[in-house]
Amino acid sequence: MTITKPTCFQEIILRLQNYWAEHGCAIMQPYDMEVGAGTFHPATTLRALGSKPWAAAYVQPSRRPTDGRYGENPNRLQHYYQYQVLIKPSPPQLQELYLGSLEAIGIDMELHDIRFVEDDWESPTLGAWGLGWEVWCDGMEVSQFTYFQQVGGHDCKPVSGELTYGLERLAMYVLGVDHVMDMPFNAPGSAIELKYRDVFQQTEQEYSRWNFDIADTDTLLQHFKDAEAECERILAAPHDDPKTGKKIIMAHPAYDQCIKASHLFNLLDARGVISVTERQAYIGRVRNLAKACADAFVQTEAGGAAA
Amino acid sequence: MADLLLELFSEEIPAGMQKRASADLQKIVTNGLVEAGLTYASAGTFATPRRLCLTIDGLLSESPAVREERKGPRVDAPEQALNGFLRGAGLTKDQLEVRDDKKGQTYYAVIEKAGRPAAEIVAEVVTDAIRNFPWPKSMRWGAGGLRWVRPLHSILCILSAEDGAEVVDFEIDGIESANLTAGHRFMAPEWFSVNNFEQYQVELKKAFVVLDAQERADHIWEDAKNMAFAQGLELVEDAGLLAEVAGLVEWPVVLMGDIADDFLNLPPEVLITSMKEHQKFFSVKNPKTGRIEKFVTVANRTTKDNGATILAGNQKVLFARLSDAKFFWENDLRIAKAGMGEWTDKLQNVTFHNKLGTQAERIDRIAALAGEIAPLVGADVALATKAAKLAKADLSSEMVGEFAKLQGLMGRYYAAEAGLPAEVGAASQEHYSPLGPTDVVPTAPVSAAVAMADKIDTLTGFWAIDEKPTGSKDPFALRRAALGVIRLVLENDVRANATALFAKGYDGADAGDLLGFFHDRLKVYLKDAGISHDVIDACLAMPNNDDFTLLVKRAKALQTFRNSDDGENLLQGFKRANNILIAEEKKDGVSYEGTPEVKFAEEDAERELFAALDANEGKITDAIANEDFASAMSALAALRGPIDAFFENVQVNADAQVVRRNRLCLLNRIRATMAAVSDFTLIEG
Numbered sequence: 001m002t003i004t005k006p007t008c009f010q011e012i013i014l015r016l017q018n019y020w021a022e023h024g025c026a027i028m029q030p031y032d033m034e035v036g037a038g039t040f041h042p043a044t045t046l047r048a049l050g051s052k053p054w055a056a057a058y059v060q061p062s063r064r065p066t067d068g069r070y071g072e073n074p075n076r077l078q079h080y081y082q083y084q085v086l087i088k089p090s091p092p093q094l095q096e097l098y099l100g101s102l103e104a105i106g107i108d109m110e111l112h113d114i115r116f117v118e119d120d121w122e123s124p125t126l127g128a129w130g131l132g133w134e135v136w137c138d139g140m141e142v143s144q145f146t147y148f149q150q151v152g153g154h155d156c157k158p159v160s161g162e163l164t165y166g167l168e169r170l171a172m173y174v175l176g177v178d179h180v181m182d183m184p185f186n187a188p189g190s191a192i193e194l195k196y197r198d199v200f201q202q203t204e205q206e207y208s209r210w211n212f213d214i215a216d217t218d219t220l221l222q223h224f225k226d227a228e229a230e231c232e233r234i235l236a237a238p239h240d241d242p243k244t245g246k247k248i249i250m251a252h253p254a255y256d257q258c259i260k261a262s263h264l265f266n267l268l269d270a271r272g273v274i275s276v277t278e279r280q281a282y283i284g285r286v287r288n289l290a291k292a293c294a295d296a297f298v299q300t301e302a303g304g305a306a307a
Numbered sequence: 308m309a310d311l312l313l314e315l316f317s318e319e320i321p322a323g324m325q326k327r328a329s330a331d332l333q334k335i336v337t338n339g340l341v342e343a344g345l346t347y348a349s350a351g352t353f354a355t356p357r358r359l360c361l362t363i364d365g366l367l368s369e370s371p372a373v374r375e376e377r378k379g380p381r382v383d384a385p386e387q388a389l390n391g392f393l394r395g396a397g398l399t400k401d402q403l404e405v406r407d408d409k410k411g412q413t414y415y416a417v418i419e420k421a422g423r424p425a426a427e428i429v430a431e432v433v434t435d436a437i438r439n440f441p442w443p444k445s446m447r448w449g450a451g452g453l454r455w456v457r458p459l460h461s462i463l464c465i466l467s468a469e470d471g472a473e474v475v476d477f478e479i480d481g482i483e484s485a486n487l488t489a490g491h492r493f494m495a496p497e498w499f500s501v502n503n504f505e506q507y508q509v510e511l512k513k514a515f516v517v518l519d520a521q522e523r524a525d526h527i528w529e530d531a532k533n534m535a536f537a538q539g540l541e542l543v544e545d546a547g548l549l550a551e552v553a554g555l556v557e558w559p560v561v562l563m564g565d566i567a568d569d570f571l572n573l574p575p576e577v578l579i580t581s582m583k584e585h586q587k588f589f590s591v592k593n594p595k596t597g598r599i600e601k602f603v604t605v606a607n608r609t610t611k612d613n614g615a616t617i618l619a620g621n622q623k624v625l626f627a628r629l630s631d632a633k634f635f636w637e638n639d640l641r642i643a644k645a646g647m648g649e650w651t652d653k654l655q656n657v658t659f660h661n662k663l664g665t666q667a668e669r670i671d672r673i674a675a676l677a678g679e680i681a682p683l684v685g686a687d688v689a690l691a692t693k694a695a696k697l698a699k700a701d702l703s704s705e706m707v708g709e710f711a712k713l714q715g716l717m718g719r720y721y722a723a724e725a726g727l728p729a730e731v732g733a734a735s736q737e738h739y740s741p742l743g744p745t746d747v748v749p750t751a752p753v754s755a756a757v758a759m760a761d762k763i764d765t766l767t768g769f770w771a772i773d774e775k776p777t778g779s780k781d782p783f784a785l786r787r788a789a790l791g792v793i794r795l796v797l798e799n800d801v802r803a804n805a806t807a808l809f810a811k812g813y814d815g816a817d818a819g820d821l822l823g824f825f826h827d828r829l830k831v832y833l834k835d836a837g838i839s840h841d842v843i844d845a846c847l848a849m850p851n852n853d854d855f856t857l858l859v860k861r862a863k864a865l866q867t868f869r870n871s872d873d874g875e876n877l878l879q880g881f882k883r884a885n886n887i888l889i890a891e892e893k894k895d896g897v898s899y900e901g902t903p904e905v906k907f908a909e910e911d912a913e914r915e916l917f918a919a920l921d922a923n924e925g926k927i928t929d930a931i932a933n934e935d936f937a938s939a940m941s942a943l944a945a946l947r948g949p950i951d952a953f954f955e956n957v958q959v960n961a962d963a964q965v966v967r968r969n970r971l972c973l974l975n976r977i978r979a980t981m982a983a984v985s986d987f988t989l990i991e992g
Contacts, residue, residue: 075627089450092460095318109493111616113606115555116356118321120444131446131457133319138620139586139604147448147458158450173620275658 005106008184012105012171019104020057028058034263038084046297048151048160050304054088065211065270071204074179083165090161121146125286127153142170152294211270224264231257231289251297258289311363312504314463322554325354339432344370353518355557362504372422379414430477453480467503490514515558524553530561531603535591543590556607562614563603564622570629575599580710581632635705643721650703662772677760683803686752694734695757748798759795762788767812770821789828796855805853838866841991848986864936873944880950881987884974903972912956919949
């Protein structure tokens with residue numbers, strides 16, 4: 001089987017979408033909030049909890065304010081895309097499925113050296129950890145492969161298998177591009193040919209400046225406190241809704257506030273106003289929210305509780 | 308007799324865990340087999356990224372039958388005693404025998420265990436080993452409950468004899484044992500059946516799997532060395548990296564690539580560290596220039612383009628990594644050449660410990676202390692102070708931010724680039740040392756001063772805030788720091804009272820308690836040097852015991868003396884004198900501290916002892932004053948004969964009170980003389 005090489009960034013994304021759709025994943029859309037990684041999408045964080053089977057794949061725009069380089073660094077961006085796959089329970093042939101996805105985007109297994117190199121994953125803000133690998137292709141990390149053991153302080157039973165592809169880096173490798181901004185975004189030869197630069201150079205500059213120098217720290221701090229308070233308030237509400245007479249636990253709205261708090265923390269961090277000692281305290285506060293949301297989710301139907 | 312072959316086939320096992328896991332597998336399974344009565348001739352283990360393998364030769368084909376007799380309670384013993392006995396033996400009352408004993412009728416149990424076939428025992432032992440395997444970190448997967456280091460896929464377990472092989476049947480969490488294994492993940496993924504270990508190993512090699520980690524490592528090393536040699540270059544040795552890389556591949560293929568010219572001027576340690584940490588590459592050095600010019604990477608397969616694509620990919624990744632390193636280096640040089648002020652300023656915002664202030668505050672304290680210590684180690688005060696102020700500046704550099712293990716070394720490079728005196732750069736690199744009992748101790752005066760100041764500040768600081776090590780917990784590595792100070796003092800022959808130095812450290816530390824901590828470390832250190840604990844105690848009881856150089860000089864001389872014939876006999880003489888004195892002083896309610904007089908001596912032996920003491924006491928006092936402990940010990944040795952003769956020929960408790968009293972005072976004179984050397988009461992034997 002020979003697979004043609006993709007020609008542009010979006011073709012790689014489309015091929016991954018098709019591949020995982022063919023292998024039974026629900027192709028979801030990005031979560032409509034600012035997150036630091038695809039893991040934060042409730043389709044991963046919350047759905048990894050409880051006993052209900054689940055299979056989803058999606059692109060997630062991810063923001064890491066401290067990584068901003070005004071669009072000048074060849075591979076560092078404050079906004080980039082992750083491709084995320086979560087399957088629960090992890091199927092026995094997940095490694096082979098994953099390798100199939102690399103073939104689907106044009107990596108010829110007969111020519112390349114693919115390696116699974118130990119990398120234990122931990123997210124202190126989500127109270128989550130798992131074991132797995134970073135996957136190397138010819139010495140370059142192209143994905144994270146993790147078997148979730150715990151999320152939000154809960155043991156994952158069954159265990160989810162999570163795959164995360166750093167799309168820009170992977171695509172640059174497959175397309176043979178040295179600087180991310182030079183990467184074709186749509187197909188070369190399109191009527192309106194766009195490179196990554198045409199889409200994101202300006203935003204990288206704007207956000208780098210805002211993230212590092214302009215964002216109002218007092219406002220961010222207040223937003224953080226507000227999100228934290230709202231999250232706790234939502235979860236404290238009685239489960240029985242007087243209006244509908246139904247039991248409605250608002251795990252997702254509460255989790256939105258947790259996501260917000262997490263991103264606000266990242267922004268404050270980029271502004272350099274969080275000291276080393278405070279850092280741990282902030283991470284702990286976000287983790288407490290994540291745990292509380294996880295506690296709530298497992299009491300819902302999607303979280304595996306009896307209806 | 309049969310041979311057992313066990314292979315546990317899983318997803319990729321972390322390289323660092325493979326060796327230990329295969330040893331554990333062998334230990335657990337062989338122990339279990341032997342415990343069940345199955346002895347064997349020999350056993351061996353192997354590990355690859357995807358499999359743990361155990362082979363046991365000459366295993367008994369069944370366990371021997373066992374007959375055991377147990378004596379129980381008497382027939383008329385209470386019911387509870389009988390019930391307890393039955394429970395222990397696993398029998399019922401009607402299975403017991405009653406025999407006539409000396410004391411009456413007694414129950415006896417005869418327990419007979421038939422031999423069991425090897426396969427049955429192996430199945431139990433292996434199942435148990437897998438379920439309780441001591442992985443440092445293990446996980447669940449899918450919907451199962453079994454824990455393994457990564458998902459376990461298949462178990463090959465066969466007993467083979469001359470007439471063929473049988474599968475040892477068992478099942479764990481849905482995995483059924485079989486006689487199957489698979490080859491290399493990409494090059495030969497097909498499953499095949501296995502009859503015995505020899506065939507297993509041969510077939511695996513045909514399927515691109517080298518089973519033995521040592522064989523993989525040797526292959527990598529030989530190939531890499533030869534490739535480097537062919538180009539007039541030298542491979543940089545790294546046993547840890549070699550073991551790790553051998554644990555990442557089943558079919559090692561060594562490839563050598565170029566480092567772009569842009570990076571050849573980076574310090575070699577930066578290249579080596581970056582390539583090792585990020586890419587697991589070996590470095591290849593030009594022996595003529597000392598520069599790192601090429602790298603070696605180890606792929607897990609052969610390809611039809613002979614690794615060209617793989618090498619090109621690796622080279623590209625390396626380029627990006629080294630571009631980062633070069634960017635850091637150039638930025639750092641700019642700051643270093645401007646005097647490092649930007650870095651030292653930054654340390655004002657870095658908390659060292661929330662009760663001990665910032666790094667900058669700590670550095671100021673260390674600098675002051677290094678100035679105080681400088682004269683003790685023969686260092687220039689101003690230079691030591693300056694070196695201390697800059698020794699940790701590189702912690703703010705980008706390079707150290709990326710590669711923490713280059714701390715100090717980068718400081719040395721940056722100090723040189725900034726045109727600072729060589730001593731300043733050396734102190735930056737060396738002041739963290741010694742990091743352990745075998746690490747080299749800095750001897751350059753400025754480095755030694757900063758190294759001591761750094762550690763004493765840390766110790767007095769944590770003592771002041773009461774964060775001392777407890778039990779096995781020593782999060783701030785204070786034991787290592789104290790041992791570091793001790794080694795710095797001893798190996799540089801520093802003369803100083805430690806408590807005086809503690810007083811110049813962080814305010815508020817209990818110097819006496821801290822000295823006790825140092826003494827504990829010193830005991831461990833000296834014990835390793837062959838000095839027994841009682842000899843150390845005898846020296847610790849002497850004045851100036853916070854002068855470690857003096858203390859160790861005394862202890863070494865005393866140990867040598869203690870090991871000699873003279874020492875042993877003199878010690879016995881001392882004990883005898885001391886015991887008599889203690890007994891008599893207690894009995895009489897007085898102490899015999901008066902001066903004995905030779906005129907009351909009646910025996911020759913007595914007079915000779917007086918003469919020996921007269922001749923040697925002065926020598927001992929002078930030698931001790933000169934800290935010449937060896938001479939003090941030989942003067943002591945001269946007392947041995949007269950003391951022995953005294954006890955042989957003289958009755959201490961004479962009838963005449965004057966004579967008795969004089970003799971007891973003479974014994975006290977021995978005791979007092981020896982007490983100037985060390986506290987002999989604490990020496991055992």
